[in-house]
Amino acid sequence: MISLKNLSKRYGDRFAVDDLSLDLKPGAVTGFLGPNGAGKSTTMRLVLGLDRPTSGTALIGGVPYRKIRNPLRTVGALLDARALHPGRSGHAHLAALARSNGIARRRVAEVLEAVGMAGAARRRAGALSLGMSQRLGIAAALLGDPEVLMFDEPVNGLDPDGVRWVRGLMRSLADEGRTVFVSSHLMSEMQLTADHLVVIGKGRLIMDAPLADVIAGSSLTAVLVRTPHAGDLAVRLRAAGIAVDRLGENELEATGAAVERVGDVAYEAGIRLHELRTREASLEQAYQELTSHSVEYGAGRAGA
Amino acid sequence: MSTLWQAVGAEWGKLWSVRSTWWCLAGALVLMVLSAITLGGATATEALRDGGAGVRLTAGEPVVSATSFVQFAMVAAAMLVITSEYASGSIRVTLQATPARGVVLAAKALVVGPVMFAAGVVSGAVAAASVYVVLSADVFGGLVVMPIGEVVPDLLGAGVFLALVSVMTVGVGAAMRSAAGTLTAVFMLLMGLPLLLLMTGAPVALDASMRLPTFAGLAFMGSTDNLTGGPIPYSAGEGLAWLLAWTAAALATGFAVLRRRDA
Numbered sequence: 001m002i003s004l005k006n007l008s009k010r011y012g013d014r015f016a017v018d019d020l021s022l023d024l025k026p027g028a029v030t031g032f033l034g035p036n037g038a039g040k041s042t043t044m045r046l047v048l049g050l051d052r053p054t055s056g057t058a059l060i061g062g063v064p065y066r067k068i069r070n071p072l073r074t075v076g077a078l079l080d081a082r083a084l085h086p087g088r089s090g091h092a093h094l095a096a097l098a099r100s101n102g103i104a105r106r107r108v109a110e111v112l113e114a115v116g117m118a119g120a121a122r123r124r125a126g127a128l129s130l131g132m133s134q135r136l137g138i139a140a141a142l143l144g145d146p147e148v149l150m151f152d153e154p155v156n157g158l159d160p161d162g163v164r165w166v167r168g169l170m171r172s173l174a175d176e177g178r179t180v181f182v183s184s185h186l187m188s189e190m191q192l193t194a195d196h197l198v199v200i201g202k203g204r205l206i207m208d209a210p211l212a213d214v215i216a217g218s219s220l221t222a223v224l225v226r227t228p229h230a231g232d233l234a235v236r237l238r239a240a241g242i243a244v245d246r247l248g249e250n251e252l253e254a255t256g257a258a259v260e261r262v263g264d265v266a267y268e269a270g271i272r273l274h275e276l277r278t279r280e281a282s283l284e285q286a287y288q289e290l291t292s293h294s295v296e297y298g299a300g301r302a303g304a
Numbered sequence: 305m306s307t308l309w310q311a312v313g314a315e316w317g318k319l320w321s322v323r324s325t326w327w328c329l330a331g332a333l334v335l336m337v338l339s340a341i342t343l344g345g346a347t348a349t350e351a352l353r354d355g356g357a358g359v360r361l362t363a364g365e366p367v368v369s370a371t372s373f374v375q376f377a378m379v380a381a382a383m384l385v386i387t388s389e390y391a392s393g394s395i396r397v398t399l400q401a402t403p404a405r406g407v408v409l410a411a412k413a414l415v416v417g418p419v420m421f422a423a424g425v426v427s428g429a430v431a432a433a434s435v436y437v438v439l440s441a442d443v444f445g446g447l448v449v450m451p452i453g454e455v456v457p458d459l460l461g462a463g464v465f466l467a468l469v470s471v472m473t474v475g476v477g478a479a480m481r482s483a484a485g486t487l488t489a490v491f492m493l494l495m496g497l498p499l500l501l502l503m504t505g506a507p508v509a510l511d512a513s514m515r516l517p518t519f520a521g522l523a524f525m526g527s528t529d530n531l532t533g534g535p536i537p538y539s540a541g542e543g544l545a546w547l548l549a550w551t552a553a554a555l556a557t558g559f560a561v562l563r564r565r566d567a
Contacts, residue, residue, distance in 0.1 A: 027426065043567075045396075047564070048396075048400055048401055048565065049399070049403045050396055050400070050567040051567065052566060065403055066403040066404065069307065070307075070310075070331035071400065071401070071403060072400070072401050075400075077400060080393055080396070081397060082392075083392055083393030083396055083397055084392060084394055084397075085322060085388055085389070085392050085394055087319075087322040087323055087324065088321045088322050088393065089321065092317060092321035093394075095317055095321075096314040096315075096317040096318045096321070097314065097397070099310055099313040099314045099317060099402050100311050100314035100398075100401040100402050101309050101310065101458055102306070135312050175535065194397070198502065205352070222352045251538075261410070
């Protein structure tokens with residue numbers, strides 16, 4: 001539904017987005033990850049036609065955003081929850097948006113209800129907490145009942161209930177067959193929400209893969225083995241091309257192979273196992289590994 | 305076409321859903337009434353001192369002069385229509401909803417223009433009535449008259465002038481983006497520049513200043529005085545043409561910036 005092709009955006013001599021190509025599929029939550037300054041927000045602005053790409057294209061259903069008639073009915077996006085006139089009520093804000101895209105007026109009350117803002121709809125936006133502004137921004141994104149939804153850091157400022165609510169919302173939007181594209185810094189949140197991950201660093205694509213593959217691909221995802229014949233098994237595993245670390249007298253850690261393969265090697269060698277299990281890397285660990293070379297504003301490792 | 309009318313509807317809703325619009329228009333009304341009475345009173349007093357014979361002051365004349373002050377209340381309201389969106393970042397929401405830059409700018413102009421026209425005519429009418437009531441007092445010698453055939457064109461002229469200055473401000477605002485920049489630019493164009501040019505006293509500068517929106521507006525509204533005692537050297541029609549040209553130039557500049565620069 002969203003298709004980026006060789007998308008680049010240069011500011012001066014620095015590329016904020018550098019030759020980015022990817023396709024976002026409907027029916028899935030795609031998490032958009034990257035360090036600060038990696039180009040996530042710029043990418044979203046390019047998709048929405050707010051910024052002009054230096055080169056390349058960003059298409060939605062084959063069409064550039066600027067060519068979509070009544071675009072809020074196709075793409076709903078929340079970029080910055082604070083981007084509201086502080087003196088205008090949430091209701092008036094949504095009513096104006098609805099009018100601009102020929103959206104039925106009753107939708108305003110519906111989405112306000114859906115995000116739990118019905119009670120605060122007449123309050124001036126400047127008097128809303130960040131969490132309430134986020135809810136209002138999400139309401140605006142949902143207003144046109146769009147096929148594509150884009151959220152930039154949607155859980156910022158939300159309380160735990162709000163975070164859980166957003167998680168459920170993303171899930172249900174994707175389950176309805178919509179394309180959901182969400183950026184976040186919160187890895188644990190992404191691990192719970194996303195089906196697919198796009199990771200960028202310094203504007204370049206680092207990874208575009210299903211969440212499960214990203215985690216399986218991490219060097220920190222390993223098979224742990226406990227056996228009285230650890231030395232023998234280590235030799236056999238290495239012979240089979242599997243990297244092995246000896247953790248203790250009876251313990252091995254094998255990386256780069258599935259648990260089935262490690263078990264098969266042990267079976268073929270006739271080695272008794274007392275324990276065989278997979279230790280999955282967290283998304284956070286996998287992410288750190290992926291981006292360790294491209295952290296734009298990293299603090300640097302102590303002592304490194 | 306319907307995209308434009310949808311955008312106009314949205315801009316209309318946005319204009320009236322913030323208090324600043326109401327404050328600016330209330331300010332315009334108060335300013336219009338007070339300055340028209342003051343200016344009318346000054347004219348009447350001066351005429352009486354000179355004997356007062358044959359002097360006739362219509363209630364519309366001070367309204368026309370008062371637009372020089374009132375325009376800044378309109379400018380403030382018109383400016384906020386665009387600069388407040390840049391200040392809050394909500395311009396991005398607006399452009400998400402209506403990606404065609406020209407449509408957004410046109411919608412803002414189409415809302416601001418008629419609203420300021422109406423505000424100008426209504427506040428002008430209240431001011432003219434106030435001038436008539438106040439200056440009917442004996443101390444002003446009863447010089448003031450209310451010939452509807454003259455006053456109504458004055459009020460309509462004031463409305464058109466204020467509407468065009470406001471639309472011009474929308475264009476400048478789209479180009480400048482910040483409130484401070486817009487206000488400075490518009491103030492320089494409407495006040496600073498013409499006064500500076502007048503102060504040089506050079507005929508060429510004087511001629512140039514007469515083509516700026518302020519004097520073009522005064523000419524259009526039928527005023528013949530150029531503040532230095534000299535005449536404005538062209539007709540009302542030509543004044544309107546200059547005013548329209550300035551407005552068009554401001555909108556074109558705003559459009560060019562809006563289209564070229566990232567939001």
